Amino acid sequence: MTTQQTIPFLDLATTHIELEQELTGVFKAALHTASFIGGPMVEQFEQAFAEFCGTKHCIGVGSGTDALRFALAAAGVKFGDIVITVPHTFIATTEAISQVGAEPRFVDIVESTYNIDPEKVREYLETSCTFDEGLGLVVENKSGKPVTAIVPVHLYGQMADMDALGEIAEQYKLIVIEDACQAHGAQYFSKKEGRWRTAGSMGKAAAFSFYPGKNLGACGEAGAVTTNDCSVAQQTRILRDHGQSKKYYHDIEGYNGRLDSIQAGILTVKVQHLAEWNRRREAAAHQYDKLLLPVDGVVRPYIPEWARSVYHLYVVRVPEREGLQKHLAEAGIGTGIHYPVPLHLQKAYEGHSWKRGDFPVTEQVASEILSLPMYPQLSVQQQRRVVEEAARYLRNEVRAEKSVGISSGQLKHSS
Numbered sequence: 001m002t003t004q005q006t007i008p009f010l011d012l013a014t015t016h017i018e019l020e021q022e023l024t025g026v027f028k029a030a031l032h033t034a035s036f037i038g039g040p041m042v043e044q045f046e047q048a049f050a051e052f053c054g055t056k057h058c059i060g061v062g063s064g065t066d067a068l069r070f071a072l073a074a075a076g077v078k079f080g081d082i083v084i085t086v087p088h089t090f091i092a093t094t095e096a097i098s099q100v101g102a103e104p105r106f107v108d109i110v111e112s113t114y115n116i117d118p119e120k121v122r123e124y125l126e127t128s129c130t131f132d133e134g135l136g137l138v139v140e141n142k143s144g145k146p147v148t149a150i151v152p153v154h155l156y157g158q159m160a161d162m163d164a165l166g167e168i169a170e171q172y173k174l175i176v177i178e179d180a181c182q183a184h185g186a187q188y189f190s191k192k193e194g195r196w197r198t199a200g201s202m203g204k205a206a207a208f209s210f211y212p213g214k215n216l217g218a219c220g221e222a223g224a225v226t227t228n229d230c231s232v233a234q235q236t237r238i239l240r241d242h243g244q245s246k247k248y249y250h251d252i253e254g255y256n257g258r259l260d261s262i263q264a265g266i267l268t269v270k271v272q273h274l275a276e277w278n279r280r281r282e283a284a285a286h287q288y289d290k291l292l293l294p295v296d297g298v299v300r301p302y303i304p305e306w307a308r309s310v311y312h313l314y315v316v317r318v319p320e321r322e323g324l325q326k327h328l329a330e331a332g333i334g335t336g337i338h339y340p341v342p343l344h345l346q347k348a349y350e351g352h353s354w355k356r357g358d359f360p361v362t363e364q365v366a367s368e369i370l371s372l373p374m375y376p377q378l379s380v381q382q383q384r385r386v387v388e389e390a391a392r393y394l395r396n397e398v399r400a401e402k403s404v405g406i407s408s409g410q411l412k413h414s415s
């Protein structure tokens with residue numbers, strides 16, 4: 001065996017080492033001014049990120065989960081409402097829905113893009129709900145509860161089909177809140193408007209996470225809400241700060257969900273590199289596409305012509321996912337599975353009526369997906385090795401080699 005360089009799934013250190021001087025400068029500035037919560041560093045980041053997304057407002061908050069919670073509540077989702085989303089996402093999406101007092105309802109995803117299927121949304125609204133003309137809202141037949149919002153998740157860095165969702169939302173008077181936690185800078189070509197739009201600018205409001213591993217990551221926890229709606233922005237500002245519109249004057253009960261100044265300062269430094277990092281991710285994705293093209297048995301990411309992905313993750317599908325992942329791990333190559341258990345089958349939702357078979361596309365996809373190493377610093381050389389190792393496994397070579405290595409006495413244990 002030759003000892004080969006390991007390739008991590010994610011390389012968070014290099015970026016920060018490259019920016020060490022600037023980043024420690026932020027920390028020193030905060031120390032010297034003792035400005036830790038709020039203040040100009042937060043405002044400066046909010047301005048920079050609103051500009052990046054092409055929105056009027058950005059409100060820095062404590063995490064992506066906070067951002068989802070506040071965006072839903074600020075946009076008017078209330079206790080007892082029903083909110084439509086997908087089971088193929090991180091649980092924060094549905095936690096936020098439940099934590100504002102609403103109930104999630106799942107619809108399945110599109111197999112090629114892994115994002116919410118607008119046709120399934122329409123089907124749910126048409127077959128399980130009734131539009132109440134008097135109230136001007138949709139009511140779910142079995143629960144009698146109003147359906148008020150859709151949360152499309154722009155998964156893996158690629159936006160959901162927002163024109164189609166927008167049309168449904170308009171027809172059924174639904175609020176659209178984008179879960180853009182994996183999609184900083186992703187783009188969607190709106191045929192309706194005849195122009196490209198950036199993630200976070202198309203819904204009533206959107207939630208971003210700056211968890212360290214995201215395309216734009218803090219050195220700790222952070223998130224943001226973006227919106228073009230002044231009152232949603234105002235309400236989000238109030239919600240993140242204990243419901244106060246003025247110090248110690250509380251209009252409502254809110255949360256402690258502020259973005260701290262040091263994280264804001266760090267994000268201001270890093271956001272200037274985001275477009276370039278996204279370009280490098282895209283280049284790496286195209287490289288993977290090219291390298292994987294001749295490899296049988298691999299489904300590569302599909303990007304419709306109306307989408308530009310920022311490749312938060314590069315996810316492939318293979319029939320023997322566990323075996324491939326194990327083989328790559330043995331070869332020193334890190335991978336991930338996003339996500340192995342669909343939300344409707346999680347223990348947390350055991351009390352609900354969801355069961356296996358309810359969302360077949362999600363379930364199928366969840367059993368086959370594998371996220372390959374992806375970050376701006378990933379080299380072509382590293383990618384070649386990832387693909388070579390994957391191809392070697394998929395061509396059965398590894399299994400053949402292993403059985404050759406087994407002595408006849410051990411053979412009975414192999415199956």
Ligand SMILES: *Cc1c(COP(=O)(O)O)cnc(C)c1O
Pocket residue numbers: 063064065066089090092093153179181182208209210211222223
């Ligand atoms: C990361 C993520 C979140 C949650 O963000 P946190 O900052 O970790 O709270 C929500 N939704 C999706 C799709 C995510 O990937």
